[in-house]
Amino acid sequence: MLPCDDGFMKPDKLIDPVTRDLWQVIAATDEVPVGAVETTLLLDAPIALTRDEQGQPVVWLRTVEEAGDEIDADEIVERLPVLVRYGYIWTSLGKPPTDIFPIPEYAEPDRKNMSCGSIGVNVSAPRAVENFLDMGHFPYVHTDILGAEPHTEVKEYDVEVSEERDEVLATRCRFFQPRAALSATEGIEVEYVYRVPHPFCSVLYKSCPEDESRRDVIAIFLQPMTQDRCRAHLLQSMVDSVSTITELRRFQQTIFGQDKPILENQMPRRLPLDPRAETPIRADTSAIAYRRWLSRKGIAYGVIPQAG
């Protein structure tokens, strides 16, 4: 039997060591004004962040007394580790590795790189990752944009767990799409590659309508706020000489705004790792690999671990 309610494990706020030592995304760098203090929640811990006069992020565990605005970043002694990657601020509650996973495309000079907003979702981070990997919902959730009935088939694709890079990789993913990107005008079969290089992050590569030799990159970085609530940070790195940043952001927000009501209607909110909790089909091969990978790594946050 599985608990229906996500409160089942409370007040268990224990964080497994793997999750604790990960780098976790907390904000888009540009959206934290220099001098102002922002507060947020990471792994149930209230944290505060600001940028010092040099623009460098400062992150610390927030205590109740600290009001916010009057804090001078220089006076913060007990700082959490900080990393700035892909336009976002990352921190960790444990001992993180020296760097996070690579997205080499981000450094290409002609790309339009942008954050697309940080959006709160009442669902666990792993559920949001799994939805990001899923193509079967395109016709029903992203109707007339990423898919449309009756073109509903998810063709066979390849999934591997790369030992060397410790990530889940799905390749040869193809789906018929009426309007795959902002610059697309007619229906095409789009090819995707999905990476899951971090338990709460995923990166997708999709054929670029403007340049056949290159691929657009869209990434989702999930900030696990609690076991069953997260904040989705969306990154786009596009080869698109025509659209404005505002237009590109609007496209991505439209897509994520469509996923949100689905995610918030999933029960339980945490991702069940017991293979008998839900009913997978062949189209879910990447989701199955992701769940097993989380199980093997010993991730216990935002999931319902397999008993025994």
Place this chain on the structure above:
Amino acid sequence: MTLSIDDARWHPIASSDDLPFRHVFHGQLLGRELAVWRADDGNVNIWENRCLHRGVRLSIGINEGGELKCQYHGWRYANRSAGCTYIPAHPADAPARRIQNRTYPVREAFGLVWSAPSENAAFPDLPRAEDRAWLPLRPMPVNAAPEDVAAGLAKALDAEGPHGLTVRAGDAVYFVQPVDSGRSVIRGLVSDPTTDTIPLLREKNRTLAKLRDRLERSAARKPAPAPLQPTYEKVSAELATMPDIAVPHGGTMIVVVKRKWQTARGVTGFELADRSGSHLPTFQPGAHIDVHLPTGLVRQYSITNGPGELLSYVIGVKREEVSKGGSHALADTVREGDLLTISEPRNNFPLRRDATRTLLVAAGIGITPILSMARFLDKSDLPYELHYFVRDADTAAFRDRLDVLRGKVTVHDALARDAIRQTIGEALGRWSFAQHVYICGPGSMLEMVRALAAGLDWPDEAVHFEYFKNDRVIDDSSSFEVELARSAMTLQVPAGKTILEVMREAGVTVLSSCEQGACGTCMTTVIEGEVDHQDVYLNESEKRANKAIMTCVSRAKSARLVLDI
């Protein structure tokens, strides 16, 4: 009285009026969320509010009349059984039949919809209930514990009780629906209402709203009770892997012939139902059942039903002039009220619902699976065209069912072969993306359509047909070893002999029927070795799974096979 998740009693969970045409009601009882919907046939479904695939609430899905469609991936679940009938991500496959949502018991009485955790509890007695008219009041949700609501209700109405969660006051009865430990809905009934009911409803609503406000104020002063903790049942081990390797179980059941009638000259309709009136297992369009005939033979008949029609299966039987005794036995000797053994439905002729155009071609008795397909497409507003070829107009079966379809349905009678060829050719047209054709009829018809389609650039995977007879030439040239695991026996199968024959010679008792790889009676589980499938019973994915063999025709590709006998 303490509220328990194991409370086995019946409780009202909705008003009948809460379930209008094509709506899905979001309910809850004892902490368990419910998706409640009325099918077009009037049947009320109460299901666990959770799609078995990814846990999405079914209450945000779409009521398609005979099936409920999940909003996330478009999975369809059948009225009554809650069995999955279609998985759009794999449109060419028939889903494993056992993907089935959890359902709860349903009663509709006195204008209310009732449910209970199981059928075992006695349905509550309303004194003189049947000879009165009952008017359901506007339901009143209250954020307070059900037992407190019932007590407060009795006190406010100066009534005796409460009796459990029921309060009787004058001409009215109030039931407190235990939504959760701290949430309730008051569902009231007034008997013998006057003709002008709206002022009465308003007055009662005002009284209940005042009571609600009082109860909520006092509930807010107490600590909130912990919500109930219902659990989700695990899916079967079989479903936890990939459902396309589900091997048919060969289960049979006994049904009663509810109706037998002449649906056309030479075609008899049979309506087969469960003896106790329960619904029958989920089927998909194109599915058939095996009917075990009084003569001991087993014959396959397609189900003609539309979506969610599970109270009976309707099949059509043609009286063949030349027959091994199948159709004669059914058409002549089986009468209404007789019992028959049938198999669970199987589908070797699955219908894709992802076509931009579906062309359905039937000839003669081949209308049976095609009719079911048309009815599914019709209900979902998918585009299709049906051509039904008959020798004479009076041999066209199931006309009443065809006439109510809204798609383009044409019955062609007495066409010469050339005219048939021309009609089909025009209907096919040159192939374009996502067009599919389904043909059911005599072998000569299949060959004609296949040849025409090929000439018009239709790829093989867009042309669908089903064999009820195994017309293939069986290649029995291989020789191999068979180990019977449970019988602890190893046998040599030489060229020219079937596994079945060799087993029988060795004294092993094995059931069989058609002995041409069409009926599934001799199906045996494979433990080891690679099967050389030569039957037409298993579908392609089942064959790929290599988990079952028809011992009457199929052989081994490997040197050795280990069977579970």
Place this chain on the structure above:
Amino acid sequence: MTIKLYDFELSGNCYKLRLLMSILKVPYEVVPVDFYPGREHRADWFLELNPFGQLPVLQDGEETLSDSGAILVYLARKYDRSGRWFPDDPATMAEILRWHAVGDDLTSTVSAARLVLGMFYDFDLEKAQKGAHRIFRIMDEHLWFGEKDGRDWLCRPAHPTTADIACFPYVMLSEEADVSRQDYPALRRWTDRVRRIPGFTVMSGIFPAGPAREAQAAS
């Protein structure tokens, strides 16, 4: 000249105008405004259009209009030849504008709670959610007795009005504000009816309903 809508996809107030223009088949052009995260509604160029710094803004020829409820009336009066979306009768007009005000109350409750949970605005979440439930209770009762009286919509005409459009988006988006509609069955049925209005269009967060009986019978 084409109508220009200064628009943010995830805004329920902007969606009210997209919805009515879709139903009335009025062509328009979208000017996307980066409300989040770009906060472009506070940019000088936008404040020139609407000093209140609120979306949506609609430009039609010489007219630059703001406030979704006001623009709904403008669109209905100007482009609805049937006259049914905002009829002439004084009592009906008053009734419709009364529900426009409820639409605004939904903005300050449902929409506020949604902005706290989705975009981390600093509003009083609990107060906003309580306010939303209070409105939903009243709407559910109004609609339940409406059904008993043979009235399908918020106002008295037999046809939907701009009142239904003004209230619909933030009712449908309430789950994003963690305000469940489970206790409001009549309100849920009304959202089915709105979603079956010919010409209905969706926004992110709102799914279409299945076909209605009329469509079934007609086709």
